[in-house]
Every structure is written in structure tokens, then in C-alpha cells.
Amino acid sequence: MRGRIWANKGVIAKALDASVIGLLLTDQTLIGLQVEELDRDGAALVTARI
Template identity: 50%
Template sequence: MSVSIKTGSANLICDGIDKGAVEYSVAIPDDGADLTKRGKFWGSKDAISEAMNASVVGLKPHEGETYPVAVEELDRDGAALFTVLATAE
């Protein structure tokens, strides 16, 4: 399976409130839109903490729509690991 990696900056939206800028990286399988897209985002400790405790989390890249994500856990460096809940191109 081939995968594209998308990276960039986005605003972190937690329960409808903008928590500031984060950097993100997401793997997008080239084999089809129905496959899982996983990634991680990193930023301030406060923003990451808010995302871990929020009911609804989204990433809003500066050039597009907000992608709803399910935050799952922290990696060993303190970045939040997530799964995209909607189509991300």
C-alpha cells in the first residue's frame, strides 16, 4: 500500500473553541478514500491537554475546512496521535 504524508500548520479546535496553532502530520493511503487516515499533531502542552479532554476535536488548516479527529493517546514526545473522522485530501 502506498501512502502520502501531508504536513502543515492548523488551528486546534476543541469543543468549538480555537486553542491556537499546532503542527500536524497525517498519512493518507493512496489506495482509496475509505481507508483510515492516522496522524499526529504537536504544539503547546496546554493545547494538547485541552485536546485530550475535549469531546469534539478538529484541525483547521489555514487553507481549508476543519477535519474532525479522534484523539487517541500521546506519543513518547508528547504529541497527540489521532484518526481523521472525515475525508481529508
């Protein structure tokens, strides 16, 4: 599954060197997301590692 997520610029700045980030859902499920592309406007193109 591919998609785009948005976060504040501070979070994106911390993730610039990351290859995988985690998305924690409200039910405490953690989904690993492989980072494909980041931009400094706060968006990340990701693929879910399910």
C-alpha cells in the same frame, strides 16, 4: 487516515479530556480528528474523520 500532531503543552492539556478535536487548515477547511492517545510532551495520535 492516522497520524500524529504536535501542539504546545497548554493546548494538549486542554485536549486531554477530548475525544474529538478539530484541525483548521489555511483554506478554512475543518477536519475532525478522533483522539486516540495524548502525551504531555505535546503529541497526539489521531485518526481523521473524513
